[in-house]
Amino acid sequence: MEKFIKHTGTGVPxxxxxxxxxxxxxxVYLKRVTRSGFEDGLFAAWRNDPDFVLxxxxxxxxxxxxxxxxxxxGSSREHAVWALQNYGFKVVISSRFADIFRxxxxxxxxxxxxxxxxxxxxxxxxxxxxxxxxITVDLESRTVSYNSILLTFEIDDYTxxxxxxxxxxxxxxxxxxxxxxxxxxxxxxxxxxxxxVLK
Amino acid sequence: MSKTLxxxxxxxHIVRRAEGEPDLLYxxxxxxxxxxxxxxxxxxxLNKRVVRRPDLTIATEDHNVPTLNIDKPIADPVSKLQxxxxxxxxxxxxxxxxxxxxxxxGIVHVVGPQLGLTQPGMTIVCGDSHTSTHGAxxxxxxxxxxxxxxxxxxxxxxxxxxPKTMAINVEGSLKPGVTSKxxxxxxxxxxxxxxxxxxxxxxxxxxxxxxSMEARMTVCNMSIEAGARAGLIAPDEKTFEYIKxxxxxxxxxxxxxxxxxxxxxxxxxxxxxxINLDANELxxxxxxxxxxxxxxxxxxxxxxxxxxxxxxxxxxAERALTYMxxxxxxxxxxxxxxxxxxxxxxxxxxxxxxxxxxILKGKKISSSLRMLVVPGSARVRLQAxxxxxxxxxxxxxxxxxxxxxxxxxxxxxDQLAVGERSASTSNRNFEGRQGKGGRTHLVSPLVAAAxxxxxxLSSPADL
Numbered sequence: 090m091e092k093f094i095k096h097t098g099t100g101v102p103x104x105x106x107x108x109x110x111x112x113x114x115x116x117v118y119l120k121r122v123t124r125s126g127f128e129d130g131l132f133a134a135w136r137n138d139p140d141f142v143l144x145x146x147x148x149x150x151x152x153x154x155x156x157x158x159x160x161x162x163g164s165s166r167e168h169a170v171w172a173l174q175n176y177g178f179k180v181v182i183s184s185r186f187a188d189i190f191r192x193x194x195x196x197x198x199x200x201x202x203x204x205x206x207x208x209x210x211x212x213x214x215x216x217x218x219x220x221x222x223x224i225t226v227d228l229e230s231r232t233v234s235y236n237s238i239l240l241t242f243e244i245d246d247y248t249x250x251x252x253x254x255x256x257x258x259x260x261x262x263x264x265x266x267x268x269x270x271x272x273x274x275x276x277x278x279x280x281x282x283x284x285x286v287l288k
Numbered sequence: 289m290s291k292t293l294x295x296x297x298x299x300x301h302i303v304r305r306a307e308g309e310p311d312l313l314y315x316x317x318x319x320x321x322x323x324x325x326x327x328x329x330x331x332x333x334l335n336k337r338v339v340r341r342p343d344l345t346i347a348t349e350d351h352n353v354p355t356l357n358i359d360k361p362i363a364d365p366v367s368k369l370q371x372x373x374x375x376x377x378x379x380x381x382x383x384x385x386x387x388x389x390x391x392x393x394g395i396v397h398v399v400g401p402q403l404g405l406t407q408p409g410m411t412i413v414c415g416d417s418h419t420s421t422h423g424a425x426x427x428x429x430x431x432x433x434x435x436x437x438x439x440x441x442x443x444x445x446x447x448x449x450x451p452k453t454m455a456i457n458v459e460g461s462l463k464p465g466v467t468s469k470x471x472x473x474x475x476x477x478x479x480x481x482x483x484x485x486x487x488x489x490x491x492x493x494x495x496x497x498x499x500s501m502e503a504r505m506t507v508c509n510m511s512i513e514a515g516a517r518a519g520l521i522a523p524d525e526k527t528f529e530y531i532k533x534x535x536x537x538x539x540x541x542x543x544x545x546x547x548x549x550x551x552x553x554x555x556x557x558x559x560x561x562x563i564n565l566d567a568n569e570l571x572x573x574x575x576x577x578x579x580x581x582x583x584x585x586x587x588x589x590x591x592x593x594x595x596x597x598x599x600x601x602x603x604x605a606e607r608a609l610t611y612m613x614x615x616x617x618x619x620x621x622x623x624x625x626x627x628x629x630x631x632x633x634x635x636x637x638x639x640x641x642x643x644x645x646x647i648l649k650g651k652k653i654s655s656s657l658r659m660l661v662v663p664g665s666a667r668v669r670l671q672a673x674x675x676x677x678x679x680x681x682x683x684x685x686x687x688x689x690x691x692x693x694x695x696x697x698x699x700x701x702d703q704l705a706v707g708e709r710s711a712s713t714s715n716r717n718f719e720g721r722q723g724k725g726g727r728t729h730l731v732s733p734l735v736a737a738a739x740x741x742x743x744x745l746s747s748p749a750d751l
Contacts, residue, residue, distance in 0.1 A: 105607075106600050106603075106604055107481060107579050107604060109579070109716075109718050111697075111716065111718040111719070111720065111721050112718065112719060112720075115720055115724070116351075116697045116698060116699040116721075117698070117699060117724075119323050119699065120323075120352065120364075120366035120367060120369070120370050120699070121366075122326035122327065122330070122369060122370060122373045123326075123327065123330075124327050124330075134719060134720045134724060157600070158482070158600065159481060159482045159485075159515075162481055162482070162515065162579075163417065163512075163513075163716060163718060164416075164417050164697075164716075165324065165415060165416055165417040165431035165432060165433055166323070166324065166433075167324065167327075167415075167433035167434040167435060168434075170433070185482055185485065187482075187485065187515060188485055188486060188515070188516075188517050189417060189431055189432070189433060189512075189517060192432075192433060192436070193433035193434075193435065193436075196433065196435040196436065197433075197435055245449070246308055247308055247309050247310060258435070258439055258447060259331075259335070259337070259438060259439050259442045259443065261447075262312065262439065262442075262443045262445055262447060263337075263442065263443060265303070265304055265312060265445075266443075268303050268304045268312065269303055269312075269314070269340075269443060269444065269445055272303045272314055273314075273444075278540075278543070279540075279543045279544065279546070279547045280300065280409070280547065281316060281407045281408065281409040281410045281427075281538075281544070281547070281548075282316060282410075283316055283317045283343070283344045283405060283410075283536070
């Protein structure tokens with residue numbers, strides 16, 4: 090995974106709430122067996138609409154998606170994260186994310202940042218009137234800045250460290266193999282366990 | 289210290305706890321399917337890793353499989369590639385798979401319980417958000433993304449932060465014609481699609497206890513539609529009875545029951561939030577909009593966005609009405625339906641089929657619509673056929689299909705056309721969910737059957 094320390098880019102205002110993962114990428118686009126190429130399905134239902142924000146010249150190069158509340162609800166498809174990343178987004182800002190989507194994004198290195206709805210609205214106004222506004226997201230100092238505005242956001246220390254180091258979660262857990270072995274060995278007989286399903 | 293059920297199960301599965309880090313949680317059962325697993329297996333291969341516990345992993349084909357002509361090769365080449373990839377991955381890594389044509393094939397959340405794999409006190413994950421279904425057995429079960437699928441394959445664990453807990457107390461008894469689907473739709477309308485974010489929901493109270501295991505699964509299934517990753521119901525006699533005699537039931541069943549009986553929230557346990565719902569007042573529910581929180585009792589009319597004070601919600605309602613092609617003030621029962629879909633991991637079990645068949649028996653569906661009946665699993669289909677339910681559906685004019693997710697998400701050929709309107713027993717009424725431009729009203733199996741007969745959204749009481 091690529092390290093995420095600091096990113097500067099322009100914003101894309103997505104003035105919609107409850108953008109579920111079926112909107113981010115409809116199921117018909119989920120049939121690939123790779124992790125790349127999902128950008129063609131990103132917001133597929135809206136991409137034919139010339140008024141849709143991604144079709145506007147001013148926002149075509151944006152890397153920071155600023156979305157309405159409850160972004161990423163619904164299906165657990167990680168393809169939603171891949172579609173945003175494949176398209177070129179590095180950061181998504183919203184006042185509220187669905188749990189599974191947020192987990193997926195932070196595992197895959199797409200930084201999802203929670204700001205207040207008021208801060209999101211201010212950011213929308215600024216990038217709509219001046220699309221070239223540079224937005225800097227600094228994970229080290231946990232800040233988002235643009236023009237003279239400096240906003241702070243919260244992210245737990247562990248996730249921040251993992252993203253800044255670009256560490257693979259699985260590699261980290263495999264270092265704990267001894268703990269897993271001993272958990273399996275010491276589990277009481279009466280505790281639930283899957284009766285082996287081998288043929 | 290008093291603990292909630294969710295906390296008890298969590299604590300029993302901590303492999304490692306360290307300050308400032310997520311808990312490393314052991315996973316008892318991992319269910320996989322063709323859509324969210326290929327990239328995970330690919331990741332294992334790239335890093336030369338193996339599946340730690342193939343014996344705790346089971347695969348089935350459900351999301352994109354056809355429900356017609358399943359004895360022939362899958363016509364859609366990309367769906368075929370995904371299914372073939374799953375088969376090859378399972379073979380390479382030693383994972384048991386129930387493929388199309390196998391009697392145990394079906395929607396992953398129908399298959400787990402029917403095999404007795406789903407048991408109280410377990411941690412269960414799957415790369416599918418409706419994994420919350422298994423919570424009906426008192427298992428902590430939740431959907432995960434593909435990176436997490438890979439993580440579980442490699443380590444049989446997941447690093448997770450403990451969730452908050454919410455009690456949802458449903459007291460009273462349901463009126464005739466009101467089902468567990470109406471309970472959960474009413475809960476979502478009450479707390480909103482984000483109301484459960486960060487929580488495990490525990491459904492409690494006399495109305496929940498009175499539900500059958502299958503009806504409880506319907507409730508837990510849609511926890512995710514309220515934003516919660518998991519929903520739970522404490523196990524009881526009904527749970528034990530359901531598991532008994534299933535192929536994977538514990539060998540020492542009495543010892544298991546003894547432990548399962550301890551799996552309840554302690555009387556003094558504190559939930560972070562409590563919500564109350566009166567079952568006596570519930571009516572058959574239907575959604576009018578494009579998220580599952582936009583629902584109302586069937587006797588109501590399409591709401592007027594102008595009456596909604598919250599600007600964000602008003603905007604969402606306006607957009608929803610435009611997409612749905614509805615006018616404020618129209619009685620919901622006047623809405624004409626083009627397609628009725630009976631199936632999915634929410635309502636594709638044998639009891640769902642029985643309850644719909646009872647209404648359709650000896651009658652004909654309206655000539656203005658089509659009805660698809662898609663059993664949740666091949667086993668459910670066989671059971672229904674042994675009871676003659678297939679004949680009831682076919683004689684009524686419905687289509688009797690093979691098992692899979694089908695029109696719930698329209699990944700296979702079962703889709704709505706642009707502008708086509710469905711009454712669907714599934715779980716999501718998102719824009720384009722059942723096909724690009726398709727319009728979805730979520731309903732119970734009873735409302736689906738009554739609607740099929742009358743052609744407009746209806747409850748059995750209207751017949």
